[in-house]
Amino acid sequence: MGKKPNLFNTRATAATLLVKVINQKRSLTAVLPQAVAPLSDQDSAFVQTLCYTTLRWFPKLSYLIQLLLTRPLRTQDKDIYCLLLLGLCQLIDLATPVHAALSETVSAAQALKKSWAKGLINGVLRNYLRNEDSLKKQITYHQEAYTAHPKWLLQTIQQYWPNHWQQIITANNTHPPLSLRVNSLEGTKEHYLRELESYCIEAQILPYTHQGITLTKPYSVAALPGFHQGKVSVQDGAGQQAAILLDVQSNQRILDACAAPGGKTCHILELNPTANLVALDIDQIRLSRIQENLTRLQLKANLILGDATDPHTWWDGILFDRILLDAPCTSSGVIRRHPDIKVLRQKEDIHRLAVLQERILNALWSLLAPGGLLLYCTCSIFPPENDEQILKFLISHSDAKISSFTVPWGIPQKIGQQLLTGTENFDGFYYARLEKCK
Incomplete structure (x- = not known):
């Protein structure tokens, strides 16, 4: 132009x-x-x-x-x-x-x-x-x-979810809700709901979350009461499951890999203020967004610019008790929030990203202490990025075993749990948890 x-x-x-x-x-x-x-x-x-x-x-x-x-x-x-x-x-x-x-x-x-x-x-x-x-x-x-939906995307969804594809398509084309996570260090979700009510902002509790609420109507995030003071953050209910499933204990050393923009990082610290948390991302601009969120919420973490596939360039040699890997993926579970995915993604991206996920998983596993947990998650609904990826990993790693969990949401897979877009008004997410044998 x-x-x-x-x-x-x-x-x-x-x-x-x-x-x-x-x-x-x-x-x-x-x-x-x-x-x-x-x-x-x-x-x-x-x-x-x-x-x-x-x-x-x-x-x-x-x-x-x-x-x-x-x-x-x-x-x-x-x-x-x-x-x-x-x-x-x-x-x-x-x-x-x-x-x-x-x-x-x-x-x-x-x-x-x-x-x-x-x-x-x-x-x-x-x-x-x-x-x-x-x-x-x-x-x-x-x-x-x-x-x-572009042809490849429609056919892929139909292939993997023949009984649910219409629900997924409908959800993808729907304007998503504004879901919030109340900072547990600042108060309860019930207290924040009353505060919203005093501002005539309609909201309700988000099911299956500890601190989640959803606004009935769209609202300017910056104008939410207490937002700038760190009372609340924007986070979908599916993403709010990560900090819970990671099961962090007092004073543990945590790695949040591929951490930007920092929603899960901050949630972990809200629930576990004593955690020694390292937040890793490969992009400096995205890393700065993590710091902005930490500053607003008055939380502290050790931010590292580095490549998750190449730990020797940034790792200090001290093992982690917990690793959260929110792996790069097709983002097929968050199309309603990022509709440009319909334009930006192609079918070959599924395999390309699955290869990258495998590299990251293999690299990070060596950083986990015996008895430690690695929580693997994606915002994808495609099995090659999810349970098929974890199954392949388990076959090639004799020191890894499934750490099962029971939750009231999602669809059980061969390994892990899958949330489909729109279920409980959540984004599409996959979770699996692995334990390193002692």
Whole structure:
């Protein structure tokens, strides 16, 4: 593109962000903060809504554009393609008034210095409105568009979860709840619920969690009572299981590998203030996010920049009593929170990430003390990243055995427990616990 858009045109800003995600394959969470920084809170929220919703329904919206365009756009006009996505998203999924959706999206072309596209955008969006019923009918015959999932992802979910795939697809396309973890060092979830009530913020207890609550309606995190003072953190109910299952005892030495952004790190320390915790991550920017969370919650950990597959470059030689490995994965269980996964992931990523997980598991196992526990978890719903991975590990490590646990949530696997996206309104997560033989 070369030319910087008018940052105060929200749709132009959203379009440039979508180009970075769809065409440059960058994650939305990585590119969003800087783009919305100059905007007002209201405009920032609107840009986020536009981007997240467009990516959530991308397979459907892109199919409609195929039907509506008489000829493909030029390679250098990816931003105009994204404006068309945004325009359809406003009309179909955001219930934006027709006049606003058309006029403001057309105006965004001007902000992108592409006035020639104003007529094209106006024509395509009006063509959709004229033929809305027939186009929606065509969607029902196109599986990718109808389910809003790329073909490989839909088929993989159907393959592994033939009796649950429709539930998973529906959950993936649903706006996720805002779930919180109350800091147990600051008070109980019941006390915080009463505090929310005094602010007229509706919430309820999150099942199967020690300190979890869910807000009935979306709310600005920064405006939550006591957030900046460390009373509460954002964390899905599935993620809140890790610190419990790790079963940390007083004064134990803990490794939280692949720790960023630090939600589980902080939860472990809230439950076990005496723990000697090392938080490891390979990315300096992500490591700084852990420190921000620790500072806000007034907690302390030893942060290390390092590669989990190569411990000899950062490990001090002292064994750990507990290791939490929240392994890199396809993130197939958190698509509702990160809909850009539909654009960024490909089927071959399952094998590629499973290979990386195996390398990390093998490397970290040697750092665990005899009698110690390693908790393996992913935010994936695909068995090659989960119980198949752990089964392979057990076969090749005679000093490892399953440390079983009983929980009231999820689906028991050959090894470990699987939560499917949307169950109990949780994200999709897998947990398995291993003990090192003495």
